[in-house]
Amino acid sequence: MEQILFYILATVIVIATILAITEKHPVHAIVYLVTSFFALAVVFYLLAAPLIAMFEMIIYAGAVMVLFMFVIMMLDLGGGGDAKRPSLAHCLPALVLAGVILASLGLLVTARSSAIPAASHMPDVREFSTTLFTKYGVAIEIISMQLLFAVVGALYLGRRRKP
């Protein structure tokens, strides 16, 4: 049951992401990307990380994508007027790099003979928060300082200058 659900969700993620990156209209791309992120959140839930799934929904699909949508609508980029569809010469390095990644992945998949044994127990929320606030306490401080700097930088960039 869960395997079937995972494969359906993986298909949804890949198709929604392909539609998002080929879409010329930025608002449509954002909506496809929100679909992909919702499916990814359910995948996180299936992988026994309910907290990360919730944060994915709230922060990614909720805050970050709405911020994108807000900026697109505020700057009136919805028409996609001057955004030309890139030519084949633009696509060539991207396709070469993607081919390299997928070829190395294929080598990895085919060459692996002995599977790594999976762990027996799953980390729950209690273990997650214990690890977060004891082992990585310094990282929490650094991340919060980084968020503070981001707020200061965004306020500096966004302020209205007197002409």
Place this chain on the structure above:
Amino acid sequence: MIVPFTHLLVLASILFSLGLICVLVWRSNIIMLLIGIEIMLNAAMLLFVAGSNHWGMADGQVFALMIMAMTSAEVSLALAMVVYLHRRKRTVNVDEFSELKD
């Protein structure tokens, strides 16, 4: 573990490749470029959570949370810069933004 680790690896790699294609193909539009970066960071997050599930340690989930905080900081700064540059040059074409002060 619901599916083999390799299948999660394949999914994350495909997602990362799609983000890379988006960044490299849409070089002219800064919004699509940021979307590509989001997709790539999501692929990295998926891999962290899959590893956390596979080895039964919570560290991967902690790093997924760190990536999320880092992404929100990055997106807020980048979009503030997009608004600022659009106010100056009336475009989102990256090639126009070759200098910070003019």
